[in-house]
Amino acid sequence: MDDELSALPPDTELRKFTSRIRTTSLGVHVRQAYHSPASPQSSTTGRRGESPLRRLSSPSPIPHHLTHEIHAPTPQRHLLESNASQHWLRTPPHSPTSSRAASPVSAIHTHRLIRHMSFSSLHEETRPRPRVHDKEKEKEREREGETMGRRWIRWMNRRGLKRWVVPGAILTSTLVKACISLGSYSGKGTPPMFGDYEAQRHWMELTVHLPLRQWYTYDLEYWGLDYPPLTAYISWICGKIGSWIDPAWFALDTSRGIETEGSKVFMRTTVVVCDALVYVPALLMFARTWQGTRSKRTQSLVLLTLLFQPALLLVDFGHFQYNSVMLGLTLLALNFFATGHDLVGAACFVLSLGFKQMSLYYAPAIGSYLLAKCIYLGPSQGGILFLRLALVTLTTLLLLFLPFLPPFAPLPAILDPISRIFPFARGLFEDKVANFWCASNVIVKWKNWASHGVLIKLSAGLTALGFLPSVGGMLHAGYKLRLPEKLEKPEKSDVVGGPAHTHTPFLPLLPYALLSSSMAFFLFSFQVHEKTILLPLLPITLLLSGANVDSSVYKWGVLVNNTAVFSMWPLLKRDGLGVQYIATLLLWNRLIGYNPFRLPNKSFIQLLSTAVYTAALSLHVLEFIFAPPSRYPDIYPVLNVLISTPVFVLTWLWSIKCGIEVGGGLGSGGGVAGERRPPSVSEHSVTADGAATGSFRQMGGRAVSLGVAQSYKRRATFGGSSRASSVVGAGDAE
Known part of the structure; x- marks a missing residue:
C-alpha cells in the first residue's frame, strides 16, 4: 500500500x-x-x-x-x-464476469x-x-426471495445454532411424517381387499411363512406379490422383526385385514425407518455434492425443500407405500455419478430397479448418460468403462434373482417374478390418472377402438418417441465433447485422477433427461398409477431446490409439484387424507416462499400457473358444494385429469427444450473438446495460485472464485497442462 x-x-x-x-x-x-x-x-x-x-x-x-x-x-x-x-x-x-463494478x-x-x-x-x-425507486425495487426483490425456510436458517445461525440446522430440519421433517401417519391410510376399514397398507403387510406375512419359491405364486387373488425381489427381501426382514414382537401381526392367512393399534404403529415405523436409512442420506449427499459450491445456508435450504416435498409425504406416510426407498437409491446413483463413481452408481440404480420396477422410467436417461461417458472417454478408456459397467449391472441383477435360478430353483421359476413384475394383462390404465391415455379417453374410447395387443405396441412406440430427444441429446453431447486421443491413455500415476474417475462436462444434462424420460413414461406408458407421478417429481424438485425464485426452473418446479398433489386428490380423498392434503401443500409452499396469489406478470409460466390454480380451486369448491350427478359419477375425477394433464404435457415439452438449450451451451467452441484454443493464461498455475491477487488482475487476467480455482487444479492432475484441464471442463468457456 x-x-x-x-x-x-x-x-x-x-x-x-x-x-x-x-x-x-x-x-x-x-x-x-x-x-x-x-x-x-x-x-x-x-x-x-x-x-x-x-x-x-x-x-x-x-x-x-x-x-x-x-x-x-x-x-x-x-x-x-x-x-x-x-x-x-x-x-x-462459461463467461466469468469481471469482479469489479463500473466506476x-x-x-x-x-x-x-x-x-x-x-x-x-x-x-x-x-x-x-441508488435512486428511490431502485431502493424500492430492491426491497421488493428481497421480500420475494425471502422464504420461511431461509428465515429459519438465518435465525438458527444468529443464535449460534448453526450446526443444528441440518439435524433440526431432519427431526422436524420426521415429526411431520409422524403426524401425517396418525391419519387414515389406503383401505382402512374396507374389507375384503382393504388397500395398499394391507398389501404391504400381507407381503411380510407370506415371505415369513412360505418358502421362497411360493412368494410369487401363493394366492394371487389376494394381493399377490408383484414387486421385484428386493422388496420381498425387505418385507421378509420387517416381517421377522414384527413376528418377534407379536406373532399375531403376521400369522399366515388368519392375520388378513388386521388393524390393531400395535400393528399399525409397527407398519408406520417401518416406513419412517426405511426413509431415514435410504432417502434422507441421499438428500444430504445431494446437497453436499451437487450444491457443493453454494453456501451452507443454501445447502440447508435445498435440504428443507426436498425433505418436505408434499407429494412424497402424502403417498408414503399417508396413503402408505415405500417409494422413498426407490427414489433414494436412484438419487444415490446420481450422486455417485456426480463424484465419478460410475460403477457404484450403476449398482445403486440396479438396486432401485430391484426394489420397484417403476425405476425403469429413469433407465433411458441413466443408460444414455453412461453410454455417452464411454463415448466421451474414447475407445480405450470408454471401452474399459463399458465392460466394467456391464459386469457390475449383470452381477447385481444376478445376486437379486439368484434364489430363483439354478441350482436354488428350477429354471422356469425365474418366470414367476417376471410375469408378476410386468402385468400387461391388467389394462392400459387404472382409475383416473392424469396421463395421455386417460385424458384422451374422454373423446377416443381406446379399448373399443383397438385390441389389447395393438394398445401395448402403440403405448411402447409413443413412450419411445417421448424419451428419444433426451437420449439423443445426451449421446450427441458425449460425442461432441469427446476427449482427444492423447488423453485416452493416461499414465499409470494419473489413472486415479483421470477423466474416467471424474464427472463429465455434460452432467448438467442428466436432471433434464431424467425429467423428460420419466414424464414420457408417465404420459404414454402402459399400466400407470396416479402415484407414479412421484418419479418425474424427483428430477424437477432437484432442479427447483437450487434455483432462484425468479427463474423459470423454480416456477415450473413449483407448478408441477402443486399440480401433482392436486392430481392425486381423488386418491387422497378416498383415503381420508383431506387435512394432510391441505396442510402439506401450505407448509411446503410457505417454506420455499411461493405465493400463488401474487399478481402475475406477462410470462407464460406465470399466466399458466394462475389459470391452473384458479381451475383447481374452483373444482374443489364445486366438489365441496355439489354432489356429482348420478349420470356422471366420475365427473370430478375426470375434470381433475383434464386440468392436470396439460400441465404434465407442457412440462415434458419444457424439459426437452431445456435439454436442447443446455446441450447447445456445452462445448460452444465447436469441434472436439481437445481441439479448442487453450487459455492465454495457464489455468492451473495462474488461476489456481493468483486468482485473488492484485498482480494477476494487473496482468490482464479475470478473477475467479477459489472454489473454481481449486477445481481447475484438481482437473489438471491427469493432463499435466492447462490444455488438459480445459478438456476435462469441456463446455466451460474460457
Missing part, C-alpha cells in the same frame, strides 16, 4: 487532466488510452506489471480522441448459467480521494447512490 501511495504525484499535476475516464477494468482499452507509440517506455510488455495507479498518474496529456468511456452491460445468461447449474459440481461459468466517478476524482481516505471510506464515498 505504501508503495502504491508513494507513486502518486502531487495534487497540482492532477489538475492538468481535463477529461474523465470511466472504466470497468484495467484492460486493453484503458492501456491504449495511455499508450504512446513513440515512447518505448510505454510498451505493453514494459508496463504490464506496473501499478495501475502509477499509470493513471502519468503527467503526459491525453488527446481527447483517445479517451474512452466503457460501459459494462449485464449480458443475458444462457440457461446453463441462469438456473444455478453452474454451481453444481463446482462447474465454473461511477472519474479516475482523477478517485485518485485524489485515495490520498485522504481509507479503502472502506473510499468505497462508501464513491459507490453509486
Whole structure:
C-alpha cells in the first residue's frame, strides 16, 4: 500500500487532466488510452506489471480522441448459467464476469480521494447512490426471495445454532411424517381387499411363512406379490422383526385385514425407518455434492425443500407405500455419478430397479448418460468403462434373482417374478390418472377402438418417441465433447485422477433427461398409477431446490409439484387424507416462499400457473358444494385429469427444450473438446495460485472464485497442462 501511495504525484499535476475516464477494468482499452507509440517506455510488455495507479498518474496529456468511456452491460445468461447449474459440481461459468463494478466517478476524482481516505471510506464515498425507486425495487426483490425456510436458517445461525440446522430440519421433517401417519391410510376399514397398507403387510406375512419359491405364486387373488425381489427381501426382514414382537401381526392367512393399534404403529415405523436409512442420506449427499459450491445456508435450504416435498409425504406416510426407498437409491446413483463413481452408481440404480420396477422410467436417461461417458472417454478408456459397467449391472441383477435360478430353483421359476413384475394383462390404465391415455379417453374410447395387443405396441412406440430427444441429446453431447486421443491413455500415476474417475462436462444434462424420460413414461406408458407421478417429481424438485425464485426452473418446479398433489386428490380423498392434503401443500409452499396469489406478470409460466390454480380451486369448491350427478359419477375425477394433464404435457415439452438449450451451451467452441484454443493464461498455475491477487488482475487476467480455482487444479492432475484441464471442463468457456 505504501508503495502504491508513494507513486502518486502531487495534487497540482492532477489538475492538468481535463477529461474523465470511466472504466470497468484495467484492460486493453484503458492501456491504449495511455499508450504512446513513440515512447518505448510505454510498451505493453514494459508496463504490464506496473501499478495501475502509477499509470493513471502519468503527467503526459491525453488527446481527447483517445479517451474512452466503457460501459459494462449485464449480458443475458444462457440457461446453463441462469438456473444455478453452474454451481453444481463446482462447474465454473462459461463467461466469468469481471469482479469489479463500473466506476461511477472519474479516475482523477478517485485518485485524489485515495490520498485522504481509507479503502472502506473510499468505497462508501464513491459507490453509486441508488435512486428511490431502485431502493424500492430492491426491497421488493428481497421480500420475494425471502422464504420461511431461509428465515429459519438465518435465525438458527444468529443464535449460534448453526450446526443444528441440518439435524433440526431432519427431526422436524420426521415429526411431520409422524403426524401425517396418525391419519387414515389406503383401505382402512374396507374389507375384503382393504388397500395398499394391507398389501404391504400381507407381503411380510407370506415371505415369513412360505418358502421362497411360493412368494410369487401363493394366492394371487389376494394381493399377490408383484414387486421385484428386493422388496420381498425387505418385507421378509420387517416381517421377522414384527413376528418377534407379536406373532399375531403376521400369522399366515388368519392375520388378513388386521388393524390393531400395535400393528399399525409397527407398519408406520417401518416406513419412517426405511426413509431415514435410504432417502434422507441421499438428500444430504445431494446437497453436499451437487450444491457443493453454494453456501451452507443454501445447502440447508435445498435440504428443507426436498425433505418436505408434499407429494412424497402424502403417498408414503399417508396413503402408505415405500417409494422413498426407490427414489433414494436412484438419487444415490446420481450422486455417485456426480463424484465419478460410475460403477457404484450403476449398482445403486440396479438396486432401485430391484426394489420397484417403476425405476425403469429413469433407465433411458441413466443408460444414455453412461453410454455417452464411454463415448466421451474414447475407445480405450470408454471401452474399459463399458465392460466394467456391464459386469457390475449383470452381477447385481444376478445376486437379486439368484434364489430363483439354478441350482436354488428350477429354471422356469425365474418366470414367476417376471410375469408378476410386468402385468400387461391388467389394462392400459387404472382409475383416473392424469396421463395421455386417460385424458384422451374422454373423446377416443381406446379399448373399443383397438385390441389389447395393438394398445401395448402403440403405448411402447409413443413412450419411445417421448424419451428419444433426451437420449439423443445426451449421446450427441458425449460425442461432441469427446476427449482427444492423447488423453485416452493416461499414465499409470494419473489413472486415479483421470477423466474416467471424474464427472463429465455434460452432467448438467442428466436432471433434464431424467425429467423428460420419466414424464414420457408417465404420459404414454402402459399400466400407470396416479402415484407414479412421484418419479418425474424427483428430477424437477432437484432442479427447483437450487434455483432462484425468479427463474423459470423454480416456477415450473413449483407448478408441477402443486399440480401433482392436486392430481392425486381423488386418491387422497378416498383415503381420508383431506387435512394432510391441505396442510402439506401450505407448509411446503410457505417454506420455499411461493405465493400463488401474487399478481402475475406477462410470462407464460406465470399466466399458466394462475389459470391452473384458479381451475383447481374452483373444482374443489364445486366438489365441496355439489354432489356429482348420478349420470356422471366420475365427473370430478375426470375434470381433475383434464386440468392436470396439460400441465404434465407442457412440462415434458419444457424439459426437452431445456435439454436442447443446455446441450447447445456445452462445448460452444465447436469441434472436439481437445481441439479448442487453450487459455492465454495457464489455468492451473495462474488461476489456481493468483486468482485473488492484485498482480494477476494487473496482468490482464479475470478473477475467479477459489472454489473454481481449486477445481481447475484438481482437473489438471491427469493432463499435466492447462490444455488438459480445459478438456476435462469441456463446455466451460474460457
